[in-house]
Amino acid sequence: MAAEPSDFSSIPAISIAALGRDAAATDRVVAEIGRACESAGFFYVVDHGVPHDAIDAIFAAARAFFALPQERRDALDVHRSPNFRGYVPMGFKGLGVPQRLLEAFQIMLELGPDDPDVRAGSVMHGANVWPPDGPGFSASAFRAAMEPYHDAVWRLSERVLSAFARALGQAPDYFQGYFTEPLTQLRLLHYPPFRGSKPLSLGVFPKGAGD
Numbered sequence: 001m002a003a004e005p006s007d008f009s010s011i012p013a014i015s016i017a018a019l020g021r022d023a024a025a026t027d028r029v030v031a032e033i034g035r036a037c038e039s040a041g042f043f044y045v046v047d048h049g050v051p052h053d054a055i056d057a058i059f060a061a062a063r064a065f066f067a068l069p070q071e072r073r074d075a076l077d078v079h080r081s082p083n084f085r086g087y088v089p090m091g092f093k094g095l096g097v098p099q100r101l102l103e104a105f106q107i108m109l110e111l112g113p114d115d116p117d118v119r120a121g122s123v124m125h126g127a128n129v130w131p132p133d134g135p136g137f138s139a140s141a142f143r144a145a146m147e148p149y150h151d152a153v154w155r156l157s158e159r160v161l162s163a164f165a166r167a168l169g170q171a172p173d174y175f176q177g178y179f180t181e182p183l184t185q186l187r188l189l190h191y192p193p194f195r196g197s198k199p200l201s202l203g204v205f206p207k208g209a210g211d
Contacts, residue, residue, distance in 0.1 A: 012036040017047035019159055034167035045160065050152045057145035062188040064137055065105050076129050082121070086129035090192070106187040107146055117181065124183055150186040157184070
């Protein structure tokens with residue numbers, strides 16, 4: 001039987017600082033998450049534990065990358081990557097993906113060359129693409145911001161995933177076996193300045209979302 005929709009006036013903000021602290025505190029947070037998922041369907045995560053320095057570094061990395069000359073960004077175009085990683089140019093349009101008014105840079109979980117999916121040539125697995133050093137741009141600093149942030153947010157997702165399992169009455173590790181090679185993606189987004197009365201294209205929202 002489908003769940004009855006519930007009325008809600010705002011998206012809940014839930015502190016997860018107490019997850020794993022002790023049984024009673026964890027149960028309270030899990031119950032909050034369960035209620036939010038059954039009513040609003042969404043919630044904001046507060047006290048997530050991702051270091052502020054890592055957040056500042058990822059925004060700085062985005063500013064540095066999108067300040068690069070266009071030809072240096074184009075050299076990393078995802079069309080040239082076998083694993084759909086690297087630079088997503090403005091107006092990119094793929095199978096089932098509408099043309100969108102943004103540019104991006106993305107990495108995913110990097111697996112070794114002996115991984116079966118990598119050896120099979122899976123487009124969703126393999127090596128990331130990284131920009132080289134250049135005038136005003138440090139490749140090592142860029143990578144040092146991207147990889148730790150990706151890892152920190154993945155660890156956060158594992159905590160929330162465990163809470164989802166508990167809210168459903170399952171063991172905390174119930175979902176872990178389904179995420180042995182998760183298709184996590186860290187994508188830096190950049191929107192050009194918009195001037196005009198009507199949008200020319202879509203951002204990251206589906207068609208009609210802004211109607």
